[in-house]
Amino acid sequence: MIFHAVRQNLGRLTQYSGREKRDQFWLFAGCVIALSMIALIGAMLPEILESLTKMQQFASEHPEMAHVERSPTSYAITIRGRHPELMPNMVVLVGVMAVIFSKVTVLLAAAVTRRLHDCDKAGWWGIMPLPFVAFGLVAMPKLFAQPTPDTRLFFVLLLNNMLYIAALAWLVALLSGEGTKGANRYGQRP
Numbered sequence: 519m520i521f522h523a524v525r526q527n528l529g530r531l532t533q534y535s536g537r538e539k540r541d542q543f544w545l546f547a548g549c550v551i552a553l554s555m556i557a558l559i560g561a562m563l564p565e566i567l568e569s570l571t572k573m574q575q576f577a578s579e580h581p582e583m584a585h586v587e588r589s590p591t592s593y594a595i596t597i598r599g600r601h602p603e604l605m606p607n608m609v610v611l612v613g614v615m616a617v618i619f620s621k622v623t624v625l626l627a628a629a630v631t632r633r634l635h636d637c638d639k640a641g642w643w644g645i646m647p648l649p650f651v652a653f654g655l656v657a658m659p660k661l662f663a664q665p666t667p668d669t670r671l672f673f674v675l676l677l678n679n680m681l682y683i684a685a686l687a688w689l690v691a692l693l694s695g696e697g698t699k700g701a702n703r704y705g706q707r708p
Contacts, residue, residue, distance in 0.1 A: 520545050527629050534641060538632035539708045540697060546629055547693075554622045561614040569606040573597060576604055600665075608662040616655050623648070630689075635704035636697035646689050650682035 523545035527538075573595045577584035585596040597604065631641030654675060661671050700707055 520549065524549050528625075530632075531625070531628055534628050534631045535635075536632050536705050537636035537697065537702075537708045538629055539636065540633070540694070542708075543629055543633040543693065547626060550622055550625045554618050558615065558618050561618070562611055565606045565610055565614075569604060570595075572604045576601065602662075602665075605662065608659045612655055612659050619651060619655070630693065633693050635702075636708065637692060637695040638698045638702045638704070639692055643692055644689065646685040647682055650678050650685060653678050654682065 523542045526542065527546040573584075576597060577586050577595050583598050587594045587596075627644065630644040634641050634643050657671060657675055657678070661668060661675060664671075697707060
């Protein structure tokens with residue numbers, strides 16, 4: 519069933535007309551989201567591990583500026599002062615997120631549109647979260663690139679993220695709705 523849903527949706531990547539059944543959509547969307555999370559972790563992990571290695575090296579070279587706590591279940595490094603050279607490269611991390619998000623958008627766009635059509639909603643509802651993601655991907659590197667944190671930008675990003683979550687929750691609610699019984703303005707019931 520999962521393979522059928524994935525194969526069917528991959529074959530209809532550019533078909534924005536028609537309708538999509540709820541179960542077919544969620545099987546495909548679940549696979550796309552799961553694979554994107556695996557790709558995101560796999561792509562970001564080397565950058566994060568490199569940053570951790572830099573922190574460990576800094577802590578060993580500057581014990582007066584660092585505190586390391588170890589226990590059987592945890593490991594923590596606290597470094598005093600501002601040391602941006604120890605942070606992960608946010609341009610790289612956000613770039614990876616942008617590429618993966620773009621691919622997810624391409625994979626899901628037509629399926630989201632057809633699913634919304636099944637609920638007798640215009641496909642344009644599917645773009646609700648996109649402006650918030652785009653703004654976040656542009657603003658996040660700027661926040662981390664500044665020598666001192668910009669609290670205004672931080673709170674703007676916080677508000678942006680809350681609006682993104684609200685838009686995404688609304689979209690998920692629309693996508694989870696029951697399809698129209700019988701024909702609607704977008705075609706026959708799948």
